[in-house]
Amino acid sequence: MRGAEAPFYLAHGDECEIFAAAYGNGLPVLLKGPTGCGKTRFVAHMAAALGRPLYTVACHDDLTAADLIGRYLLKGGETVWVDGPLTRAVREGAICYLDEVVEARKDVAVVLHPLTDDRRILPIDRTGEELEAAPGFMLVASYNPGYQNILKTLKPSTRQRFVAMEFDFPKPEHEIAVVTRESGLDEGRVRSLVRLAGKLRGLKGQDLEEGVSTRLVVYAATLIAGGMGVDRAIRVAMVEPLTDDEDVKRGLLDLATAVFG
Numbered sequence: 001m002r003g004a005e006a007p008f009y010l011a012h013g014d015e016c017e018i019f020a021a022a023y024g025n026g027l028p029v030l031l032k033g034p035t036g037c038g039k040t041r042f043v044a045h046m047a048a049a050l051g052r053p054l055y056t057v058a059c060h061d062d063l064t065a066a067d068l069i070g071r072y073l074l075k076g077g078e079t080v081w082v083d084g085p086l087t088r089a090v091r092e093g094a095i096c097y098l099d100e101v102v103e104a105r106k107d108v109a110v111v112l113h114p115l116t117d118d119r120r121i122l123p124i125d126r127t128g129e130e131l132e133a134a135p136g137f138m139l140v141a142s143y144n145p146g147y148q149n150i151l152k153t154l155k156p157s158t159r160q161r162f163v164a165m166e167f168d169f170p171k172p173e174h175e176i177a178v179v180t181r182e183s184g185l186d187e188g189r190v191r192s193l194v195r196l197a198g199k200l201r202g203l204k205g206q207d208l209e210e211g212v213s214t215r216l217v218v219y220a221a222t223l224i225a226g227g228m229g230v231d232r233a234i235r236v237a238m239v240e241p242l243t244d245d246e247d248v249k250r251g252l253l254d255l256a257t258a259v260f261g
């Protein structure tokens with residue numbers, strides 16, 4: 001990513017300044033917000049703007065500290081140590097982005113603690129090394145506080161080590177600009193899709209667990225721009241991904257018909 005042109009990111013507020021200030025002071029950053037609202041794009045944009053390489057790890061419930069740090073592997077009859085993405089970022093002074101960090105196993109938090117205080121070190125038990133983070137290293141993590149899962153929330157002892165920023169779906173004018181730019185669809189139809197997205201988000205907590213993401217609005221717009229009928233694009237990109245319940249689906253499709261007329 002270094003030297004590449006920064007991927008398009010439309011700022012909603014002062015998030016770029018805050019991120020740059022945290023980077024300049026060697027502070028880790030936590031991005032809170034629903035899935036598909038632009039967090040990953042924001043980090044990619046900032047990494048390029050700051051001229052840092054970026055290692056992104058999509059965390060899942062089997063992800064262990066060893067996946068981040070590295071492990072001994074057998075290569076041609078020899079055992080060799082292979083750095084994980086976090087170790088590479090620490091050595092190179094890169095940005096390491098742990099997407100959906102609460103999903104990861106508990107031992108991951110233990111690894112992050114010495115990296116997120118002023119020691120900025122990564123102890124590697126397996127090799128006996130204790131790496132000091134190279135200048136430019138930055139830890140960024142994201143999580144979605146919307147998932148009401150008591151087992152999957154960040155412990156205060158972990159979250160209180162980060163500068164935190166809240167993300168949400170862009171306001172309509174911003175979302176129209178983002179979706180138009182990303183999909184190439186005309187602004188008129190994007191405006192209607194964004195209006196529909198607003199209505200679908202209003203159903204969160206009643207019929208829907210999560211509101212429709214900007215990512216899905218971009219998908220719908222991209223399919224329409226590519227020639228797919230509006231009804232079909234909305235069904236496959238903005239309704240089916242949200243629910244499996246037939247009655248709810250029918251209600252959402254009726255809403256779409258009302259918005260598009």
Ligand code: ADP
Pocket residue numbers: 008009010011012034035036037038039040041042170178182214215218
């Ligand atoms: P998250 O990481 O929050 O799940 P992403 O960063 O992957 O979400 O965003 C999904 C898509 O939404 C991106 O690929 C991009 O097309 C679009 N997007 C959302 N917000 C913005 C924004 N502010 N600027 C540019 N693109 C955005």
